[in-house]
Amino acid sequence: MLASLRPIERAGAAALGALAVAWVVGALLRRELFFDPVLFGLGSGAIIAALAIGLVVAFRASGVINFGHGAIATYVTYVYVSLVSDGQYPVPPLPNPVAPIEGIAGIEILDFPTFVSLGDSMGKVPALLIALATAAALGLVAHFAIFRPLRYAPVLAKVVASVGIMLFLQAAVVLRFGARAKATEPIFPNDPIDVLGARVGQDRLWVLGTVIVITAALWVLFRFTRFGIATRAGAENERFTTLLGFNADFQAGVSWVMASVLAGLVGILVAPITGVTPNFFTVLLISSLGAALLGRMSSFVIAAVAGLMLGIVDQELFRLELEWDWIPDIGIRRALPFVVIALAMVVRGESLPSRGALTVERLPEAVAPRITRGRVVGYGALIAVAFWLTVFAPFQYRGAMQNSMIGVILALSLVVVTGYVGQISLMQMALAGIGAFSVASFGTQAGVPLIPALTLAVASGVGFGLIAAIPSLRTRGASLAIITLASGLAIDEIFFRRTGWFGLDRIVKTTDPPELLGIEFGPNSGFVLSDGKIPTGGYGLFLLVVTALCCVAVMRLRRSRLGEQMLAVRANERAAAAAGVNVAAIKLSAFAVSSFFAALGGTLHAFNLGTYGHDSFGIFASLTVLAFAYLGGISTVGGAITAGTLFSEGIGIVVTNEWVIDVGPYTAYVAGFFLIGTAVYNNEGIDGFQRRQFHQLGAWLRRRWDRRVEVTADG
Amino acid sequence: MADAVLATSGLNVRFGGLLAVNDVTLECRRGRLTGLIGPNGAGKTTFIDAVTGFLPNNSRGSVLLEGEEVFGRSPHQLSHEGLTRTWQTLELFDDITVRSNLDVASRRLSLGAALLDYFRPRQRAERVEEVMDLLNLGDIAERQPRELSQGQRKLVGVGRALVAESSRILLLDEPAAGLDKAETEWFGAQLRGLVDQGYTMLLVDHDMGLVLNVCDYIHMLVYGQLTASGSPEEMRNDPEVIAAYLGHSGAES
Numbered sequence A: 001m002l003a004s005l006r007p008i009e010r011a012g013a014a015a016l017g018a019l020a021v022a023w024v025v026g027a028l029l030r031r032e033l034f035f036d037p038v039l040f041g042l043g044s045g046a047i048i049a050a051l052a053i054g055l056v057v058a059f060r061a062s063g064v065i066n067f068g069h070g071a072i073a074t075y076v077t078y079v080y081v082s083l084v085s086d087g088q089y090p091v092p093p094l095p096n097p098v099a100p101i102e103g104i105a106g107i108e109i110l111d112f113p114t115f116v117s118l119g120d121s122m123g124k125v126p127a128l129l130i131a132l133a134t135a136a137a138l139g140l141v142a143h144f145a146i147f148r149p150l151r152y153a154p155v156l157a158k159v160v161a162s163v164g165i166m167l168f169l170q171a172a173v174v175l176r177f178g179a180r181a182k183a184t185e186p187i188f189p190n191d192p193i194d195v196l197g198a199r200v201g202q203d204r205l206w207v208l209g210t211v212i213v214i215t216a217a218l219w220v221l222f223r224f225t226r227f228g229i230a231t232r233a234g235a236e237n238e239r240f241t242t243l244l245g246f247n248a249d250f251q252a253g254v255s256w257v258m259a260s261v262l263a264g265l266v267g268i269l270v271a272p273i274t275g276v277t278p279n280f281f282t283v284l285l286i287s288s289l290g291a292a293l294l295g296r297m298s299s300f301v302i303a304a305v306a307g308l309m310l311g312i313v314d315q316e317l318f319r320l321e322l323e324w325d326w327i328p329d330i331g332i333r334r335a336l337p338f339v340v341i342a343l344a345m346v347v348r349g350e351s352l353p354s355r356g357a358l359t360v361e362r363l364p365e366a367v368a369p370r371i372t373r374g375r376v377v378g379y380g381a382l383i384a385v386a387f388w389l390t391v392f393a394p395f396q397y398r399g400a401m402q403n404s405m406i407g408v409i410l411a412l413s414l415v416v417v418t419g420y421v422g423q424i425s426l427m428q429m430a431l432a433g434i435g436a437f438s439v440a441s442f443g444t445q446a447g448v449p450l451i452p453a454l455t456l457a458v459a460s461g462v463g464f465g466l467i468a469a470i471p472s473l474r475t476r477g478a479s480l481a482i483i484t485l486a487s488g489l490a491i492d493e494i495f496f497r498r499t500g501w502f503g504l505d506r507i508v509k510t511t512d513p514p515e516l517l518g519i520e521f522g523p524n525s526g527f528v529l530s531d532g533k534i535p536t537g538g539y540g541l542f543l544l545v546v547t548a549l550c551c552v553a554v555m556r557l558r559r560s561r562l563g564e565q566m567l568a569v570r571a572n573e574r575a576a577a578a579a580g581v582n583v584a585a586i587k588l589s590a591f592a593v594s595s596f597f598a599a600l601g602g603t604l605h606a607f608n609l610g611t612y613g614h615d616s617f618g619i620f621a622s623l624t625v626l627a628f629a630y631l632g633g634i635s636t637v638g639g640a641i642t643a644g645t646l647f648s649e650g651i652g653i654v655v656t657n658e659w660v661i662d663v664g665p666y667t668a669y670v671a672g673f674f675l676i677g678t679a680v681y682n683n684e685g686i687d688g689f690q691r692r693q694f695h696q697l698g699a700w701l702r703r704r705w706d707r708r709v710e711v712t713a714d715g
Numbered sequence B: 001m002a003d004a005v006l007a008t009s010g011l012n013v014r015f016g017g018l019l020a021v022n023d024v025t026l027e028c029r030r031g032r033l034t035g036l037i038g039p040n041g042a043g044k045t046t047f048i049d050a051v052t053g054f055l056p057n058n059s060r061g062s063v064l065l066e067g068e069e070v071f072g073r074s075p076h077q078l079s080h081e082g083l084t085r086t087w088q089t090l091e092l093f094d095d096i097t098v099r100s101n102l103d104v105a106s107r108r109l110s111l112g113a114a115l116l117d118y119f120r121p122r123q124r125a126e127r128v129e130e131v132m133d134l135l136n137l138g139d140i141a142e143r144q145p146r147e148l149s150q151g152q153r154k155l156v157g158v159g160r161a162l163v164a165e166s167s168r169i170l171l172l173d174e175p176a177a178g179l180d181k182a183e184t185e186w187f188g189a190q191l192r193g194l195v196d197q198g199y200t201m202l203l204v205d206h207d208m209g210l211v212l213n214v215c216d217y218i219h220m221l222v223y224g225q226l227t228a229s230g231s232p233e234e235m236r237n238d239p240e241v242i243a244a245y246l247g248h249s250g251a252e253s
Helices: A007-029 A036-062 A069-086 A099-105 A124-147 A155-177 A202-224 A226-236 A238-243 A248-274 A280-294 A300-323 A336-348 A373-391 A395-420 A428-445 A450-473 A477-496 A537-559 A561-571 A573-578 A583-609 A619-632 A637-646 A651-659 A664-681 A685-714 B044-051 B075-081 B098-106 B111-119 B126-134 B150-162 B181-196 B208-214 B232-237 B239-252
Strands: A088-090 A115-117 A192-195 A198-201 B004-015 B018-029 B033-037 B059-065 B083-085 B169-173 B201-204 B217-222 B225-230
Touching: A036 A069, A036 A124, A036 A198, A036 A202, A036 A226, A036 A248, A036 A280, A036 A300, A069 A088, A069 A124, A069 A155, A069 A248, A069 A280, A088 A155, A124 A155, A124 A248, A124 A664, A155 A477, A155 A619, A155 A664, A192 A202, A198 A202, A202 A226, A202 A248, A202 A300, A226 A248, A248 A280, A280 A300, A280 A336, A280 A477, A280 A619, A300 A336, A336 A477, A373 A395, A373 A537, A395 A428, A395 A537, A395 A561, A395 A583, A395 A619, A395 A637, A395 A651, A428 A450, A428 A477, A428 A583, A428 A619, A450 A477, A450 A583, A477 A619, A537 A561, A537 A583, A537 A637, A561 A573, A561 A583, A561 B098, A561 B111, A573 A583, A573 B075, A619 A637, A619 A664, A619 A685, A637 A651, A637 A685, B004 B044, B018 B033, B018 B044, B018 B059, B018 B217, B018 B225, B033 B044, B033 B181, B033 B208, B044 B059, B044 B169, B044 B201, B075 B083, B083 B150, B098 B126, B098 B150, B126 B150, B150 B169, B150 B181, B181 B201, B181 B208, B201 B208, B208 B232, B217 B232, B217 B239, B225 B232, B225 B239, B232 B239
Parallel strands: B033 B201, B033 B217, B083 B169, B169 B201
Antiparallel strands: A088 A115, A192 A198, B004 B018, B004 B059, B217 B225
């Protein structure tokens, strides 16, 4: 068995063995330092393991890495908690068809109930059953409405759809239950018991036992039953499995239901122990992704064991950090998932099993911008409107324009790396944060003037981006999405959440307004055309110039030789290599350009905020940026501009709020919904949709014209 | 030996326990169309993959390009050296135009060149125009590969391989796959025309008819080993060929 491993895997096994021996020796010498944390770690490890095996089930069924798995757990758990405590079953927020009329007319015609009451409070068993039925329904919807239509779609669409599920369900939870943590009564007996001299909460062992039983059951199901074997075969080769008379679709549907129910069950069982917040399980999911990757997304046993180990190592590190002062306090514990995922990539290579699906649909088209007279007029008009909104419009529109223009630059960073080169990056806001925190460090703290401070901050962002891009040379697709997500988390944990150059001053970071040639032009600085309200137009004007330059730069990139090579890499990496394209260099340059825009956007965001914390640059911010960029159109500059208007508190949202209906609290929810829709039905985003409508309109007008000419000629 | 553009010696490819290419030594002479035939699974595509640097971890041996050892270089380096290939499954860049497909492959893009091209609008690459003329691709230059017929797509694939700055030899992997009889004949004539103009090629195919008709010299690969070599005439009468190949699939030719 050992002989069949590659050298690097053998080295890894040896290292693990050495660690295990060291641990046993340590445990014999100092039990409380080495043995007890293991017991505590098994509790949190069990949750990670349970989420990990759920991920494996979904991946085996349909080749999707479900970033929404944690959010499914969260939603189902909240349903359960609500049923048990108040007997209320939540109605998901639904669109109110007459809302625009209500908004404009200022009257109320129709209101959907937010909850259905099923009595005062409910017993745990019926509540559990109803909650799990909800989970099953979510699984069915996920399969039939989302991932089945995406069977032959590019990985990008699948990743985006699952991110959409995550955003959508989390937003639904916040809308219905609020953002606060919830607690609920225990399910398992929770009085502590003695295990080999250590006192542990009994309930944790119950959870652990449940997870072990489920893992074993899944292992048996997939190894020995007809269903499991057919699903495994289907994952290998869908066509032949279908020809053999199995219904691959049915199997995938059943697996999705299993995965969702599993997620819900885990959430409900651990909620009494840990409490639950809207993003609790999604943050844990990153550890689970690491565990599932170590099991190559196909082994339940490895995924479960790795999940447990993660929990244990986490507790052990926590204990050792308390005990040994010499361990540097760099947040390594919270960055553990990143370390594991990076190791999994190195040790197991890029070897996520790919599914032999029938065909792969095309990627969103990266239209080459052509300069025509109409376009010049159009862009001119756009800039004129933007100029008016930025400088002369009332203050709320000026502020919205600033948010939107920063959003455009952030979206451009994804157009380059994801739209042009096809590499999915879920860490853009982390790179933006590097720019944001370091521009304050360079500028406000070190007193460097604006231009060099901006340059240094953006260069720092590019540096971080290039380091984080190294895995992209070995991996692609969903694995790359996972590792960039984990990189974003690691950057957040190691740098942003603590005091330092790339982090906070103490609780927040503060930057002085930008100043050039003695003129200060921050959002609150004085401005010649000021109406006395903030933000003033000066900063917006600066942003307008920068944003326009960035848009032109990316358009030119698309038309340049480098841009063509990027698209060649996106289309087909090995053919690109055979055609003489240095694929590694192209990927790295794309990440460099992308990090440039991300970090630039971050510095501009920093000036806009003035005072900011780590939460503006966390993983959820990164996921939201991807969501908006994809929704706008991931592969065109026009898409990035559209994305900018959609950003939270952006111009599109503010105009809608002022003129149509207050979508404020629903922004994330609606964005998640449309993100899923975009991924499934229109992968070119709003921009591509508009382009096609425009072409169709043109063709229709031309036909009408031709017919009229014909008729006239006949007459 | 002096006029061998490409010469492999002792080339081995191993996948786990399977020796897919076993000690293959062959050469392709300048200005000639060399054929490599063999039944399905003989290791023909694997041979091309190994020569063009796509199997760095599985292959061993020597590859001389005009006398220079190039084994172990990466695919894009080999492409710049003038050793290019096509794919059985085409693998065109579907999202960009035919002209861009050729453009991408036409020259090496150093960082400096990329920056220069970015800031100063490009000049048209003469080599691209030349190859498009050669293959009559002018009419479809601005179309995307997915809009073309299978035969045209094959030709774009050949064009993309030919357009490399210093094209020295072209390895064609099953170019006739998916073409009907008339298209195959037409395609063969195109290849013959290119060779008569001085290009050097290695044509890998299991379509005996095409190979026997257009090649100057032919090697046969069976289970990873070279079992016969000779002119088309010799190969037609070689008992090894008839036994290993024509015996089973003679109906095809």
